[in-house]
Amino acid sequence: MALQPSLRPLIIAGRPDAPHTLDIFLDYVxxxxxxxxLTIDTVLKPLLGPGGKYDGKVKAIFRPQVQPWHGTSTFTHEAGLAVxxxxxxxxxxxxxxLFIHQGEYYDIPSSTLTPLQIRENLAKLANEVTQSQSVTDEIKxxxxxxxxxxxxxxxxxxxKYTIKFSRQNGIHVSPTVLWDGLIANEISSSWGEKEWTEFLATKVVV
Structure with a gap:
C-alpha cells in the first residue's frame, strides 16, 4: 500500500521493500x-525482523486510526506523528x-484537562522514551x-493524510488489518503466536 515519504517511520516491522504488506489500523485510545x-511487539516484529522467518517477505505498517468518539484520539495521534x-x-x-499508558487519556481521566495540558503530558511521555531534551523540545x-x-x-x-487514507479505504473500526490491500476480517486482537504463525504460513511462500 502507498505511504508518503515523510511517514516511512510508520513501517514498524520488516523491510520497506518486502513484497507483502500488513496495514494495521490502530487507535492509541x-x-x-x-x-x-503488544502482540505486534512480541510476535510480529520478531517474525518479520532481521533473522525472522519472514524477514524480507512481509512488512507491517502502523496506520493511525483516529476515532473521534474518543476525545483525546486526535491529540494522541498528533503526538505519535510528531515523534x-x-x-x-x-x-x-x-x-x-502510549498504548501502555492509554488509560490516562480515556474520557474521564482527561475530562478536566485542557488540550494544552494533554499535549504537555504527551510530550513528557515522549521525553521518557527518547531521553533527549532537544528531541522533546522539537516535539513540543x-x-x-x-x-x-x-x-x-x-x-x-x-x-489529514492518515485520516483520508482510512476513509478512502473504508476503514471504520480499530483495529483493522489489511493483507496486501484487502481487509483480513479473520485477524483479531486476541490472536497470539499460534494464530499469526498459521496465518502467515498460508499467505507467504517461503
Missing part, C-alpha cells in the same frame, strides 16, 4: 488496539508506551498551535 500492539518526525527511530517505542514545537486561529499544528497535514 482503543483497548483492543493496545492488545494487538515520527522528530525521532523516527523512537516512533514504535513511543507508540508502545511540532505540537504547538500555529499562528492561524484554526491552522492546527505542524503535523496536521500528516494527520
Amino acid at each position: 482503543c483497548p483492543f488496539s493496545a492488545k494487538l500492539a 515520527a518526525r522528530a525521532s523516527p527511530e523512537s516512533f514504535w517505542s513511543f507508540s508502545l508506551a 514545537d511540532l505540537l504547538s498551535l500555529r499562528s492561524s486561529p484554526n491552522g492546527g499544528v505542524a503535523v496536521t497535514n500528516d494527520l
Whole structure:
C-alpha cells in the first residue's frame, strides 16, 4: 500500500521493500488496539525482523486510526506523528508506551484537562522514551498551535493524510488489518503466536 515519504517511520516491522504488506489500523485510545500492539511487539516484529522467518517477505505498517468518539484520539495521534518526525527511530517505542499508558487519556481521566495540558503530558511521555531534551523540545514545537486561529499544528497535514487514507479505504473500526490491500476480517486482537504463525504460513511462500 502507498505511504508518503515523510511517514516511512510508520513501517514498524520488516523491510520497506518486502513484497507483502500488513496495514494495521490502530487507535492509541482503543483497548483492543493496545492488545494487538503488544502482540505486534512480541510476535510480529520478531517474525518479520532481521533473522525472522519472514524477514524480507512481509512488512507491517502502523496506520493511525483516529476515532473521534474518543476525545483525546486526535491529540494522541498528533503526538505519535510528531515523534515520527522528530525521532523516527523512537516512533514504535513511543507508540508502545502510549498504548501502555492509554488509560490516562480515556474520557474521564482527561475530562478536566485542557488540550494544552494533554499535549504537555504527551510530550513528557515522549521525553521518557527518547531521553533527549532537544528531541522533546522539537516535539513540543511540532505540537504547538500555529499562528492561524484554526491552522492546527505542524503535523496536521500528516494527520489529514492518515485520516483520508482510512476513509478512502473504508476503514471504520480499530483495529483493522489489511493483507496486501484487502481487509483480513479473520485477524483479531486476541490472536497470539499460534494464530499469526498459521496465518502467515498460508499467505507467504517461503
